[in-house]
Amino acid sequence: MEEQDHDGLRHHEAAAESSVPLLEKKAGGLLYVEGCPGCAIDRRKAENPGIPYSSFLYVWVITLSTALPISSLFPYLYFMIRDLHVAKRTEDIGFYAGFVGASFMFGRFLTATIWGIAADRIGRKPVILFSVFSVVVFNTLFGLSVTYWMAIATRFLMGALNGLLGPIKAYSIEVCRPEHEALALSLVSTSWAIGLIIGPALGGYLALPAEKYPNIFSPDSFFGRFPYFLPCLCTSVFAAVVLIGCLWMPETLHKHKASENGKQSVEAVEAHLIDPQEKVEESASVDTKKSLFKNWPLMSSIIVYCIFSYHDMAYTEVFSLWAESDKKYGGLGLSSEDVGQTLGITGGSLLVYQMFIYPRINKVLGPIKCCQIAAALCIPILFAYPYMTYLSGPALSVILTIASVLKNDIAATIITSIFILQNNAVSQDQRGAANGLAMTAMSLFKAVAPAGAGIVFSWAQTRQHTFFLPGDHMVFFLLNMIELLGLVLTFKPFLAVPEHNDRN
Numbered sequence: 295m296e297e298q299d300h301d302g303l304r305h306h307e308a309a310a311e312s313s314v315p316l317l318e319k320k321a322g323g324l325l326y327v328e329g330c331p332g333c334a335i336d337r338r339k340a341e342n343p344g345i346p347y348s349s350f351l352y353v354w355v356i357t358l359s360t361a362l363p364i365s366s367l368f369p370y371l372y373f374m375i376r377d378l379h380v381a382k383r384t385e386d387i388g389f390y391a392g393f394v395g396a397s398f399m400f401g402r403f404l405t406a407t408i409w410g411i412a413a414d415r416i417g418r419k420p421v422i423l424f425s426v427f428s429v430v431v432f433n434t435l436f437g438l439s440v441t442y443w444m445a446i447a448t449r450f451l452m453g454a455l456n457g458l459l460g461p462i463k464a465y466s467i468e469v470c471r472p473e474h475e476a477l478a479l480s481l482v483s484t485s486w487a488i489g490l491i492i493g494p495a496l497g498g499y500l501a502l503p504a505e506k507y508p509n510i511f512s513p514d515s516f517f518g519r520f521p522y523f524l525p526c527l528c529t530s531v532f533a534a535v536v537l538i539g540c541l542w543m544p545e546t547l548h549k550h551k552a553s554e555n556g557k558q559s560v561e562a563v564e565a566h567l568i569d570p571q572e573k574v575e576e577s578a579s580v581d582t583k584k585s586l587f588k589n590w591p592l593m594s595s596i597i598v599y600c601i602f603s604y605h606d607m608a609y610t611e612v613f614s615l616w617a618e619s620d621k622k623y624g625g626l627g628l629s630s631e632d633v634g635q636t637l638g639i640t641g642g643s644l645l646v647y648q649m650f651i652y653p654r655i656n657k658v659l660g661p662i663k664c665c666q667i668a669a670a671l672c673i674p675i676l677f678a679y680p681y682m683t684y685l686s687g688p689a690l691s692v693i694l695t696i697a698s699v700l701k702n703d704i705a706a707t708i709i710t711s712i713f714i715l716q717n718n719a720v721s722q723d724q725r726g727a728a729n730g731l732a733m734t735a736m737s738l739f740k741a742v743a744p745a746g747a748g749i750v751f752s753w754a755q756t757r758q759h760t761f762f763l764p765g766d767h768m769v770f771f772l773l774n775m776i777e778l779l780g781l782v783l784t785f786k787p788f789l790a791v792p793e794h795n796d797r798n
Contacts, residue, residue, distance in 0.1 A: 327372045331417075332468075332548030337704060339471050349469035350478065352543045353462060354485045359426055359533040360458050361489020362496065363433040366525050368614060369494050369634075370501035371395065374522050380442040390442065392745040395611075397446050399741035401453025403734055409457020410730015414723060417547045418465045419540070421726075425458035426537045430530050437526025453737070459486070460729030467717050468546035468725075476656040477649075479708070479713040484648035487706050490610065491641040493529070495634035500525040548723075570788045592719040596732045598789060599712045600739045601780040602669075605773060606705050607743035609676075611768055615751050616728060617694070621683060622766030626690065626760060636695050643699045648706055662712035662791065668707040669781035675700055676774050692786055708780075715791060 326333040338346075367374070371391045373564035375381060381390050413421045439445040458483075466478040503511040505516035511517045517524050546569055586592060617633050619625030656664055673695055685693060720728045758765045783789060 314518060316550060327548075330549050330657060331545035335444070335469060335546050339469075343471060345474055345477065345792060346469050349544070350466075350481055352471075352540065353466045353481050355536050356422060356426065356458065356540065357482050357485035358461055358489045359529075359536040360429055361486045362493045362529040362532065363429055363436075363452065364493065365490045365610070366493035366529055366635035367436075368395070368498035368611075369498035369523075370522055370525070373502065374445070374591070375442070376443045377521070378439070378445065391507075392748050394442075394445050394449060395456045395744045396741040397449040399737045401450040402456065403453075403737035403741060404732035405454045406457060406460060406728040406737055407727065410460040410727040410733070412457070413461035413464065413726030413730070414547070417545050417549070418461045418468075419543060419545045421457050421461045422543075423464070423537065424538055425456045425461075426533055426540060428455035428588045429453060430537060433526050433533070434530045437522055437523035439522075439532075442785040457730065457733075460733045461718060461726050461730045463713055464725040467548055469544070475717075476710070476714060477653045478653050479717070480648040480656075480710045483710040483713060484616065484644055485704050487644050487648075487702060487709075488641045489643070491637045491702065494614065495637050495641075496528065497525045499636050500528060572573075586720070586724060588733055589719060589728075592728055592731075594789045595712055595715040596735055596785075598665075598783045599709070599716065600731055600735050601776065601783060602705070602708050602712070603736045604739040604743045605776040605780060607740040608776070609701070609705075609773055610745035611744045612751055612773070613698075615748070616679075616766055616769070618774075619755070622682070622754065622758075628678060632691065633656075636691070636698050638693050640698045640702050644702055644706055645790065647703045648710070652707060652710060655707070656711065656714070661714040662789065665708050665711040666784050667779065668704045668711075669777055669784065672708075672777050673699065673781075673783070674775050675704070676770050676777065679770045680765070683766070715789075719791070744779060755773060 326337055371394060375391045377395070409421055409425070429452060432448045432455070436445060436448040436452070439448060463479065463482050464477045466482050467475045470478050499506075501524065504513045504515065504521060505522050614633055616624070616628045617628045617636075619627070621627045654666075659667070679697065682693060683691060683699070716728060716732055717725060750772060754765050754768045757768070763771050
């Protein structure tokens with residue numbers, strides 16, 4: 295009986311080789327399929343065990359092109375709302391600004407899962423190309439906004455038509471070998487974090503150019519009439535260059551088509567060539583692929599991701615408001631240039647940390663321990679923030695910069711570690727949808743965070759002389775409570791990982 299089975303297996307192998315000439319066996323009895331972009335990437339990874347620098351460069355610049363426009367508006371949004379004359383009172387400007395800031399995330403919340411599913415169906419590259427194109431168009435139009443509703447609409451459409459972040463995370467780990475996955479996902483989170491840091495500095499320096507640089511820009515010039523167009527133009531030009539470069543990026547999704555005679559699909563032939571024990575393992579894993587919502591390792595990591603994303607967005611909203619507000623209101627009284635310098639140094643340190651330090655830490659500790667230790671370290675750092683108001687001069691600049699560097703490196707550690715957990719919780723054919731689902735949930739939390747943080751910050755400024763947590767002490771206390779909640783959720787039994795990936 296055994297001999298007959300082996301004869302049958304050999305017969306199927308011979309039939310496969312004769313009827314499907316596009317198949318080529320690789321190590322382990324599996325197949326490369328000629329013309330399949332995913333198989334081409336797998337072949338390249340097998341032949342070149344090193345770091346795929348060119349593919350990682352695509353990941354870096356694509357993520358940066360999307361991150362820059364998201365946050366570049368925050369330094370000038372207050373003045374933009376003022377100049378659009380939608381607020382009847384000065385006190386109402388923050389209210390209207392919050393909706394503009396949240397519109398991008400709300401748009402992404404509505405469509406992120408759809409873009410993830412599309413990336414699993416038609417490929418990563420088409421979704422990425424369309425997303426970068428939407429950044430070019432709608433970010434440019436936002437800079438030309440002449441009404442409040444035009445600003446809202448362009449930001450909303452830029453979020454709704456930008457399904458990039460989920461597919462680019464899937465793409466980043468599909469172009470490299472497993473030992474380089476931590477570096478790949480750290481590139482995504484680093485580029486994203488640097489974009490969110492450099493973006494505000496760019497917006498602060500380039501907005502209102504006729505006022506800041508009157509020798510170069512006349513008040514009657516185009517940039518004088520559209521004072522918020524220059525930062526949008528710069529980020530859109532960068533995105534346009536990235537879009538052109540992406541035309542040559544390789545696809546990573548497997549696209550196995552039917553054989554020439556139409557009788558057998560590649561998957562059917564693979565089923566005969568695969569080892570019987572592998573068949574049992576594959577059938578055992580089918581249940582985990584049926585529904586993302588029943589995949590608890592994925593869902594638990596998404597929930598933790600949402601908590602930390604809410605915290606990071608709220609911190610980003612609060613940091614500039616707190617640093618630039620007057621000391622009598624519990625702030626630091628810094629100028630936009632001082633804050634931009636601090637954020638610029640933070641961005642440089644983040645690049646070094648994510649490229650050279652985090653992958654080594656993750657290799658030793660694993661993603662869960664990295665996440666737990668980073669969250670625990672964040673709490674005492676935020677606790678010290680309110681006491682910086684007692685400093686001034688160079689001492690304040692140095693301490694604030696150190697704190698900002700540590701805080702953002704910690705945030706990048708947490709987010710990158712969760713990225714790894716999410717992408718290892720699903721197979722490739724569900725990776726785009728899984729990342730899209732994560733982006734949907736995260737976008738909802740990030741859409742709420744700016745408004746919530748702004749309300750709390752305004753309320754805290756009215757209670758400067760209360761006994762319990764006066765002023766900004768209350769703001770950072772609440773941020774710490776959110777961080778503590780995220781830390782608690784990183785422990786078992788809540789946070790689960792697949793057995794093959796559990797390193798703790």
